[in-house]
Every structure is written in structure tokens, then in C-alpha cells.
Amino acid sequence: MAHSGARLLTLLRPYKVLFAATIAATVVSSILDGFTFVLLIPFLRTLFGHAALPVDGGTQVEAVLNRIAGPLLQAGAPEVALRNVVVVLLVALLLKNLTSYLASVGSVAIQENVVRDLRVRLFAHLQTLPLGYFQRTRGGQIIARIISDTDQAKTAVSAALASLLQNVVVIIVYVVILFGLSVRLTLMSLLLAPVLLLIIRPMINRLRRRSRELATERGEVTSHVGEMIASAKLVRAYVAEAFELRRFRVLAERYWKR
Secondary structure (H helix, E strand, O other): OHHHHHHHHHHHHHHHHHHHHHHHHHHHHHHHHHHHHHHHHHHHHHHOOOOOOOOOOOOHHHHHHHHHHHHHHOOOOHHHHHHHHHHHHHHHHHHHHHHHHHHHHHHHHHHHHHHHHHHHHHHHHHOOOOHHHHHHOOHHHHHHHHHOHHHHHHHHHHHHHHHHHHHHHHHHHHHHHHHHHOHHHHHHHHOOHHHHHHHHHHHHHHHHHHHHHHHHHHHHHHHHHHHHHHOHHHHHHOOOHHHHHHHHHHHHHHHHHO
16 A cells, blocks of 8 residues: 555656645635634624624634634624625635635646556556566456556545545544534544444445456456457357357446446
8 A cells, every 4th residue: 555655656746736736725725614614603693683703702713713804794783794794704615616626626637647647657568568468468458457447546646635635624624613612522523433434444445345346347348348349250250249249248247246
């Protein structure tokens, strides 16, 4: 796993500037996501006729929000305060969606570039392999490795850029917010995290195993189709269409069951 991660980092090295920009956009988007959640507090308070933020007391989150945007959220009559809360909330949502879009664009650009570079490297490596390898390995398996399996690098890059990083930042932001709202309730919620990990981990291992099996079966299907196309004249000459169809149906059924 560590060796695969090191190889992935070497593929990302030519795009380190875009990678850093994508990380920055992802972090900003995650922080703004938590900020929009916090803005629901003054919005609901104003909507139900209370002051947008309490003058005295309140939670630590409300105290921080009061220092950041207190004069704007508490200015004027209740109608003016509600308008200001809505404006701040809309601006925060706009900025969050904009940074999220920029992070997605950067992530997709890196994914496609990494897959292209990986396919070029793999094809160049194929040129150096001995002829015995091509005699032992079916052509469909080789094609599946170059075309289909390299697409799995997109998943790895996406997990590193979008899912993993964004989820970690979002979790940190929301845990800080929850601690600011109620320490006891947050601690009680965090106690359930190890239980969830014990439930999810076997499912993840099973999905990885099934993914490897699917890749193998996909190669078999690709090999059969390639062989049938290459020997179409022989199939027609020996009237073996029904036989080839039965073979393909068995492979397709086995792939579907995976």
C-alpha cells in the first residue's frame, strides 16, 4: 500500500502547482461549508423574532460569530437584521459552491493527466517485455490493464484529492463547531466512531476483493471478444456462432455474478 502511494505521488509531481491549488480550494470550501452551517443559528433566531446573536452568554460558536459578523447581523430593526443574515448566508453559499467547483475542476484535470501519463508509461513498459509474456497472457487481459485498470487511478486520485482531504477537513471543522456548541453531546457522539469503523472496515475489504475479481473477469470478456473478432472468418467457416455465443454468455453471466 505504501509503495503504491509513493508511485501515485510520483505521478502527481508534474502537477504539484495544480495539486496545491486544488487542496487550497478544497480546504476553503470545507471551512465555508461549516460557516454556512453556523449561520443557520442567527438565521433561525431572527426568523423566530429573537436577536440574531445573544448579547450575553450563549455558546462559544455564537461568541466567535459575534466577533466576526456581529455588527452586521445585529444592525437595525429585526427586518434589517434578517435581511443581513440572509445576505451573508447567500454570499457564504456562493463562495462555498464556487470554491467547490474550482476544486472539482482541478481534481478532474489532475485525474485525466495522471491516467494519460500512466497509460503511456504502461505502454512503454510493454515494449520492453519478453515475447514469452505475450504468449502466456491473453490479449484481452493486456488491453484491460491498459484501458480499464488505469481508470482506477482516477479513483485513487479522487480519493486523495476530493473525498479524503475534503472529508477530513469537514470532520475537523464540524467537530470544532460541535465542541463549541456542546462538549458533552460531542463526546457522546465521538464514542460511537470506533463502533462505526468496526462495521465499515469488513465491507471495505470485501469491496476491494470484488473489485480485483471484476477486473480479472472484465479481462476475460475483453479477450473473448477480441479473439472472436480476430477469427471471425474461422467462426463463420466452421458455423461456430452458437458455440461462441454460449461461451460469451457464460463469461458475461460470471462477470454479472461478481
